[in-house]
Amino acid sequence: MKKLSARQERILQFITDFIEEQGYPPTVRDIQHGCDISSTSVVDYNLNILQREEFIRRSPEISRGLEILKGHRPGARTTYVPVLAYIAAGQPLPDLSAEHRDAPLEILEVATNRLNGESDVYALRVRGTSMIDALIADGDIVIVKPADTVKDGDTVVAWLKRENEATLKRFYHEGDRIRLQPANTRMEPIYVSPDNLDIQGKVITVLRDLA
Numbered sequence: 308m309k310k311l312s313a314r315q316e317r318i319l320q321f322i323t324d325f326i327e328e329q330g331y332p333p334t335v336r337d338i339q340h341g342c343d344i345s346s347t348s349v350v351d352y353n354l355n356i357l358q359r360e361e362f363i364r365r366s367p368e369i370s371r372g373l374e375i376l377k378g379h380r381p382g383a384r385t386t387y388v389p390v391l392a393y394i395a396a397g398q399p400l401p402d403l404s405a406e407h408r409d410a411p412l413e414i415l416e417v418a419t420n421r422l423n424g425e426s427d428v429y430a431l432r433v434r435g436t437s438m439i440d441a442l443i444a445d446g447d448i449v450i451v452k453p454a455d456t457v458k459d460g461d462t463v464v465a466w467l468k469r470e471n472e473a474t475l476k477r478f479y480h481e482g483d484r485i486r487l488q489p490a491n492t493r494m495e496p497i498y499v500s501p502d503n504l505d506i507q508g509k510v511i512t513v514l515r516d517l518a
Contacts, residue, residue: 311360315353317342325376327418331515332373334407364476380464385421387451388415388430394464394475395434415440417450421512423470426453427511431464431475438475441490450473463487466505476508 311319321341323334323498333341338350354373359365366369366372389411415430422428433447441462443449449462463478467488476487476497487497 311357311362312343312353315357317366318350318353319357319375319487320371322363327421330421330513332371334371336371371379386417386419386426388417388422388428388429389413390415393434394431394449394473395437408464415448415514417514422450423511425511429508430451430514433475437489437491437494438488439444439491441516443475443490443510443513444515446514449510450512450514451506452511455506457506457509462510464509465499466507467499468505470503472518473507475510478509499505 318338321338322333323339325337327447329388335347335350337355338354339342339347342350344350354363355363356483361376364374365451367375390413391411393412411429412432428450430448430450433443433449434445436445440443443462451464454463457478461478464477465478467478473486474497476489479486479488483500485499485501487499489496
C-alpha cells in the first residue's frame with residue numbers, strides 16, 4: 308500500500324470528520340473548500356489515489372458517493388448498535404425489550420462520537436416519508452435513546468396503545484392532549500391523550516441512506 312501524501316491524509320481526515328459530524332459524505336466542492344485546495348480537479352485526482360489504494364470507495368455518478376473503507380478511519384472509535392425493527396406511521400413496532408435485542412435485524416458499526424455520549428441505544432430503519440422535511444427519509448436509520456420523558460420538539464418513537472401502532476414524530480404537549488407532528492406538509496398531525504401514549508425513546512442522530 309502506497310504511503311499517502313500530506314494532502315491525501317488531510318482529505319481522508321476531512322472526509323472522516325465530515326461524515327461523523329454531518330451523517331453523510333462531503334461533495335468534491337466541500338472537500339475543496341474544507342482542505343483549501345485550488346480546484347475540484349485536484350480533489351478528484353487525490354480521491355482517485357485514495358480509492359486506488361483502497362482507503363475509500365467512490366461512486367462518481369453520485370454527488371456524495373464517498374465511503375471510508377473499514378480500517379481506514381483516522382482515530383475513529385466505533386460502537387455496535389442493533390437495528391431492532393422498522394418504524395413508520397401506522398405500522399406495528401415489536402417489543403423493544405432486552406429480549407428482542409437478542410435477535411436484531413442487523414448490527415451497525417457507528418462512530419462513537421455520533422452517539423452524544425449515550426451507550427444504551429438502539430436503531431430503527433425508517434419506512435415512509437412522514438419526517439422527510441426533518442431530513443429523515445425512507446430507508447434511513449434513526450439511533451434512539453430509550454426514554455419515557457421528553458420535551459417539546461423532540462423526535463420520538465411513540466407507541467399508540469389503543470391503536471397498537473408506533474410512529475416516528477415530533478412531540479408537543481398541548482394542554483390535555485399530545486400533538487405528534489409529522490415533518491411533511493402533506494400529512495396532518497396526530498392528536499392523542501396522554502393515557503394512550505407510550506414514549507419508547509427519542510432520536511439522537513440519523514444515519515442517512517445514500518444508496
